[in-house]
Amino acid sequence: RLDFTKETGIGPADRQGEFGPDERRLMEDIQGNILKSHGRDHSRHLFIRFDRERPGKARAWLATMADQVTTAMAQWEQSRKRAAIFAAVGLGPVGAPLSAELGDGPRVSTGVKVGPFGGHNGPDGPDGHKRRTAPEVRLSAALAEDPSPPFVNLMLSASGYQALGITDLPQDEAFRRGTRGTATLAKLCDPPVSEWHEGFQGAIDALVIVADDSPAEVQEKADAVAGALLRAGAGKVVHEEIGKVLRTHPHGPVREHFGFIDGVSEPHFLTKDIEEAKKEQGYEKWHPGAPLHLVLAKDPGGHAETGYGSYFVYRKLEQDVPHFNRQRLKLATELAKADGRAEPHEGDIELAGAYMVGRFRNGVPVSQPATGAGDDAPIANDFDFLGDKDGLKCPYQAHIRKTNPRGDTTWQFNGSLEKERNRRIARRGISYESDGGVGLLFLCAQADISRQFEFMQADWCNDVDFICGGEDGKPSTGQDPIVGCGHADTPMNWPKKHGVPGEMLSVSLAESVTLRGAEYFFLPSRGFLKTAR
């Protein structure tokens, strides 16, 4: 009875309100982390292989997990409590979308200087060493007392369903095809499986995500899950990844390893989040709302009315930070030369990075760098590129323009905005750092993997002629300088001077991100888990 096509969200407009009865039934049946990021700072990803000889034991174990996964409703209740904790220590409630997205808690000042080409939030920037304020110390103590259990997700791969002896698999074609076959590798330009981290080379049947703000709680719960799996004779954990959110300063915005604020632009599914985003960031140019059908797909083994799940794409993406810095410096040096200087200064380096990502390190969009209002200003998300059809401010290949063209397909290909918006994904990744390297455990939720993630990666990020180029003698756009693959030698075009028409700079940049493993999952409904036995 719920309308899955409306973009105004479900649930109350604020934290105090209540869900309608149909909404509540859905929220109690679907898992958390689909409609909204779980927002915890630490997580463990347990990759599981079931015992192929004993599918009955694996199904019985799944049934025991029904009461352990965090439902969307439980996530909502827990975030209410967390907001109260933030408020009690004097850090809220502000409830801006940014930190609501990042931490399910109210927002605290980003502490980021927002200027045209400013911002120093790199790993070695001064913000990383900010002294913690008294409320932040009180907040950590209060969160440590938070009685909420760790957050838990459970998802299955196509091989997982087969190992369980379940023939009625979720429908998605890409999900059934999987990540390791030549068709998928070729489509996405992924390296051969033999080059992946060995933990991803063999079949993975299931993934359990355990997350909390306390790493000790995460470990305790993860150990309990792995132990129960073994004792049940259902299978074993064959690989593990540890995720850790990086922040510009404690409780500040999330950043990723290249030093850029991340997790800013997200489709919102809950009315409260849409309303907050509209209030904080506006929605004249870019509406933050998204319909349920963007992320929810029917769970074939679930309840007839409320049984929905979501497809999750998992990609371990290693980031070579020194290499990225060298690419950025290469572009900055060319920008300096175009300006008649032999050496780049800091502004050139900042601008080069912003051209590559589409936002400065402090989150300010490069298409409109003059909008930063001050330290506490929410990071802008109400923008599109219609005023920059020549790519003079935000190059066509910039990561955020490739992955969310914000209407570019309407003027370039006469496409429909609705169709373009239907390709959006809900990003749910987390950074990692290990002896072997650093990177992003990229995760995204969607209702259709080929329409959403695969199209975004293959037809937008990797395609050198998207959004412009190739025909009418126009030079190719080039691949996404952050995650594009296969065409690093195709030159990209960069404005010599930000926003100024004229000759473009033609510079190719080599790739700094490498895929180390991938899997497609379905996050089933709680009803399915209960009856899996």
Ligand code: HEM
């Ligand atoms: C946005 C970094 C991988 C899709 C962003 C932003 C950064 C970033 C800094 C801007 C902040 C924001 O708008 O939230 C990275 C890094 C990656 C990576 C370092 C790899 C290590 C990917 C992949 C995809 C993707 C593989 C999908 C193919 C997106 C989307 C946005 C985004 C959809 C939001 C664009 C918008 O709505 O404006 N990413 N990203 N990212 N990224 Fe990535």
